[in-house]
Amino acid sequence: MLCYFRNRPFLLLTVLASLTGGLVSCSQYSTKPISKGYHNLTAHFNAYVIARDQINSAEQLLFKTRQENYNQLLPILLPVDSTLAEPVKPQLDDAIKKASLIPERHQNSKWLDNAYVLIGRARMLKQDLPNAIEVFKYVNTKGTDENDKHEALVGLMRAYVEAGDYPNALNVAEYLRTQPLNKANTRDFYLTKAYLHERKGEYATAAGILDATFPALKKGEATARLHLIAGQLYDLIGQPQKAYAHYQWVLKSHPSYDQSFYANLYAIQSNGLTGDQKRVAQSAETFENMLNDRKNADLKDKIYYTMGLLEARNGRIDKAINFYSRSIQEAGANTSQVPYTYLEMGRLYFEKKADYVKAKVYYDSAMALLPPQSPDYAAIQVRKKTLDEFVQYQTTIRTDDSLIHLAQMSPAALDKLVDNVITQREKEDQAQAALAQQIIDRASGGNVSTVAGATNSNLPPNERWVLYNPVALSQGRQDFTARWGNRPLEDNWRRSNKEASEAIANASSPLNGASAANAVNPNPPLQQPDATNASASSALNETVASRKAQKDALFAQIPFSKEAQLAANQRIENALYKLGKLYKFQLDQPADAIQTFEQLLTRYPNTLQKPEVYYLLHLSNEQLAKASIWKDKLLSEYPNTSYSRLVGRAVAQTTDSEAQAQKVYADIYDLYKANNVTEALARAENALSLFAGTQLEDKLALLRVILVGRVQGIDAYRQAMNEFVRDYPGSKLLPRVKEMQAAADQPTAKRK
Structure with a gap:
């Protein structure tokens, strides 16, 4: 070939010139066909295809390794999470690097827009949402390409959804709805829009959009997952027939084993809602088959949980609780189902049995294990707080009532009662210690225990659970004794603020101030004990000291003095008041609220909360459509309180009432300007009762607030403003009152 060109120098020069011109024309900014063809080819195979395959592979891996929580509504699209994406982060970074070569080196390539879309997808998967947007x-x-622009807009909508910017996501969706999308963009647009509405809690819209998407999807695990989600959505909006149909489609879409398992469980639940008795009757056989299937050995807790749900929906609460308990027993090491089972048990005790003490126990257990990202976590936390307060108030009432009763007993009877309590506690402690020793003996003997489940005694001692590890137990006991001494078995033994009353103890207990021997014989013969007697004497002294410490702790809690009894009664009064409000507002139990408030008035007729209690009793009886005397008592005994104005507020007022209110207001205002504030306040108090419900009421109430400040001082002024904020939340004067509150809270030197 070289000889050929040597013999033809002109031809060689021509070829070299052509090659040089071709290279010059391959600039990334050239619009010539050869240049564009070169950059299209290079950009496609050297950058775009590699970056696209890496991103697709990362998405497939994230889908394959996803962790689904089937106790909650599954997300239509897997939410982006930088932590979960950590294993594929190098892959995504390399994809961004490869795709970035196209805008750097191939500006005239037709793959430029596609490269930017890939970069956006990769950044979104890394949760780098601002840059993706x-x-x-x-x-x-x-x-320049409309399809690429539409694909970018679908990605933009997804990024807005992940960022929680729903208004902008809806704006993008509204624009895309009017555009002629190709098949791939239409599919992705529908899925993203359904995901948007699901995130917003608009389940009916999300389910409808999913239904429109399924014809464009191929059978497979991803499609089976979407059918499962569609079924969940229809269950949530109360359409179990459609939900059941989607659960059946799951089984036809080549699902994973978990998907088919939960589809069967959800289908049974939907049958329970449809009222199809034939299908409901078949569910018992289905459950039996599922429980006997060896592949479901680690899923029995889910099966029993579903059985409990069906029983609860059919009103068989006790059977439901039994199934829930069985579900917890079958959970084993996998506790993902357990918090939701505790939650359902708590709901049954709360809503169906009104057993708030037991409900609190189950809510406590649920909250200890429930993931904080659960959708209803905040609502459950609020209910748990309500139950905590309920149990606290009930415990306060019961405890202080019992202590006051103990204080009224004779010293001899009280001392005998306390001795019996301590003896009973010692028996319980001994029984617990015996059980613990039994567990230790079985564990150290190498046997598999059947108490509280199988032990791990076959493991080395340093790997055993502490209760099955005698070495750890012994060491722990020694460490405890070295730090705290030989403490008696009692609750709250670490408290350092126990008040000891030696006078009460000496008056109540024959053991104080003397040993057990001296209590029998004041002058026992002195003798040198042998080793055995010394050991027995030491043990006896230790027992006596332990009982004395326990008695002192119990006596210290009893309110013997008038001051202590007054404090105990104050705690009971406050607890009854708060418990009644809890029944009325948080628990929606007006009958229990009435009983609690009436008990409060009976025991503490001079309570400072009487006007509000009258008002709440009136509302509670009104809620039960019962006639009561509380409205009349409130109006007659406390006519000038805000509660009287609330119950006296008329639904409508006549034109004459409005005109009369205007005149009365003007008269009161004239008195205020004339500095006759005492008379003005008295008239304002009376006018508020007479003209409740008029358009001038809030204005009159504000004038009263100002007058209270002038006549009664700063504390009454603050209270009056608080009452205005509470009684007139929709008033146009509210901002002014809040400004007045802020000014009142400033230091005196700064006030005008």
Whole structure:
């Protein structure tokens, strides 16, 4: 070949010139066909295909390794999470690097827009949402291919959803709805829009959009998952027939084993809601088959949980609780189902049995294990707080009542009672110690225990659970004794603020101030004990000291003095008041509220909360459609309180009432300007009762607030403003009152 060119120098020069011109024309800014063809080819195979395959592979891996919580509504699209994406982060970074070669070296390539879309997708998967949004916006603004621009807009909508910016996501969706999308963009648009509405809690819209998407989807695990979600959505909006149909479609879409398992469980639940008795009757056989299937050995807790749900929906509460308990027993090491089972048990005790003490126990257990990202976590936390307060108030009432009763007993009877309590406690402690020793003996003997489940005694001692590890137990006992001494078995033994009353103890207990021997014989013969007697004497002294410490602790809690009894009664009064409000507002139990408030008035007729209690009794009886005397008592005994104005507020007022209110207001205001504030306040108090419900009521109430400040001082002024905020939340004067509150809270030197 070289000889050929040597013999033809002119031809050689021609070829070299052509090659040089071709290379010059391959500039990335050239629009010549050869240049564009070169850059299209290079950009496609050297950058775009590699980056696309890496991102697709990362998405497939994230889908394959996803952790589904089937106790909650599954997300239509897997939410982006930088932590979960950590294993594929190098892959995504390399994809961004490869895709970035196209805008750097191949500006005239037709793959430029596609490269930016890939960069946006990769950044979104890394949860780098601000940069992803900017990239997608750039494609929509600068892109040349309409399909690529639509793909970028779908990505932009997804990024807005992940960022929680739903208004902007809806704006993008509304624009895309009017565009002619190709099949791939239509599919992705529908899925993203359904995901948006699901995130917003608009389940009916999300389910409808999913239904429109399924014809464009191929059978497979991803499609089976979407059918499962559609079934969940229809269950949530009360359409179990449609939900059941989607659960059946799951089984036809090549699902994973977990998907088919939960589809069967959800289908049974939907049958329970449809009222199809034939299918409901078949569910018992289905449950039996599922429980006997060896593949479901680690899923029995889910099966029993579903059985409990069906029983609860059919009103068989006790059977439901039994199944829930069985579900917890079958959970084993996998506790993912357990918090939701505790939650359902708590709901049954709360809503069906009104057993708030037991409900609190189950809510406590549920909250200890429930993931904080659960959708209803905040609502459950609020209910748990209500139950905590309920148990606290009940415990306060019961405990202080019992202590006051003990204080009224004779010293001899009280001392005998306390001795019996301590003896009973010692028996219980001995029984617990014997059980613990039994567990230790079985564990150290190498046997598999059947008490509280199988032990791990076959493991080395340092790997055993502490209760099955005698070495750890012995060491722990020694460490405890070295630090705290030989403490008696009692609750709250670490408290350092126990008040000891030696006078009460000496008057109540024959053991104080003398040993057990001296209590029998004041002058026992002195003798040198042998080793055995010394050991027995030491043990006896230790027992006596332990009982004395326990008695002192119990006596210290009893309110013998008038001051202590007054404090105990104050705690009971406050607890009854708060418990009644809890029944009325948080628990919606007006009958229990009435009983609690009436008990409060009976025991403490001079309570400072009487006007509000009258008002709440009136509301509670009104809620039960019962006639009562509380409204009349409130109006007659406390006519000038805000509660009287609330119950006296008329539904409508006549024109004459409005005109009369205007005149009365003007008269009171004239008195105020004339500095006759005492008379003005008295008239304002009376006018508020007479003209409740008029358009001038809040204005009159504000004038009263100002007058209270002038006549009664700063504390009454603050209270009056608080009452205004509470009684007139919709008033146009509210901002002014809040400004007045802020000014009242400033230091005196700064006030005008």
